[in-house]
Amino acid sequence: MRLTTLRADLLLLTAAVIWGSGFVAQRLGSGHLDAFEFNGLRFTFGTILLLPLLAFAPWPTHIARDVSRRATLRGGFIAGVIMMLAANAQQHGLANTTASNGAFITSLYVVFVPFLTVALHRHRLGGAVWCGVILAAIGLILLGVQRDFTINAGDPWVLVCAVLWAVHVVTVGFFSRDAEPIRFSLIQLGMTGLGSLVTMFAQGGVELAAIDAAKWALLYAAVLPVAAAFTLQVIAQRHAPPTHTALILSLESVFGMICGIVFLAERPTAQQYAGAALMLAGVVVSQWPRRGDRDSNGAESTLEIASDPQPR
DSSP states (O other), X not given: OOHHHHHHHHHHHHHHHHHHHHHHHHHHHTTTXXXXXXXXXXXXXXXXXXXXXXXXXOOOSSSOHHHHHHHHHHHHHHHHHHHHHHHHHHHHHHXXXXXXXXXXXXXXXXXXXXXXXXXXXXXXOOHHHHHHHHHHHXXXXXXXXXXXXXXXXXXXXXXXXXXXXXXHHHHHHHHTTTSOHHHHHHHHHHHHHHHHHHHHHHTTOOOHHHHHHTHHHHHHHIIIIIIIHHHHHXXXXXXXXXXXXXXXXXXXXXXXXXXXXXXXXXXXXXXXXXXXXXXXXXXXXXXXXXXXXXXXXXXXXXXXHHTOOOOO
16 A cells, blocks of 8 residues: 555544544534524634635646536535535434434435436446445444334434435536536535525524534534545545545544544443444445446445545
């Protein structure tokens, strides 16, 4: 393994740790701010922190500037709308579930991507994808369904978030060839923050006391999961193979559970541990490259996931 690849993998691993820990900040913030308040403030602040990256964002040279500009603006707008819906569904769900459940259910977007790819490109699903889906489905049941056959009120919202993240991945994959990635990402992040703020004010605004109570969770969620981890991913993907990116970032769910246990005193049951393990296995298996899969959706979805910044 080349040294540059190793360093890139370590940067991706750091991003996965940060995104996993971000579920703790989101859980803590949900105790003081609703979804639109929390996301409006953190995504807006995170976008402002990332603006200096524009100095390192040359326009693509393989196509005309106006074509790239249209793809960047149009794609960033569409992806921003989807990201806003996904982020707020996730934040709403995390107010009524655990960080562990939120992290693992969110990771299912990796499993959903192949089905969207099939619908759009008429590819056939490989055996690895079907195996991953079965493992993830069993794991989701074990993780979410409790012994009295009830589920956390927030789990369905996080599952909706996972579906929306999958739509976001495919959307980014569609526009990524012609768009400038830094500007594209800043547009979608800014739209998520702005759209959430508009909704927040339409609902009556936010109390300063609530912001003060959630300030540390807000700062952490904006500075690290949005700004720092996004920057690490952009840098790392210059050298990390797509498969490395997809598999390493899937560890976000593991770190989310660990942080929930350490910082929120969550205590998953043996059934939930088994469900989490099966879901992680399903995510990994569904993205595992196979010889001859280049023409199937497995390899294509991996490439799309690897090129899609997923700020949490």
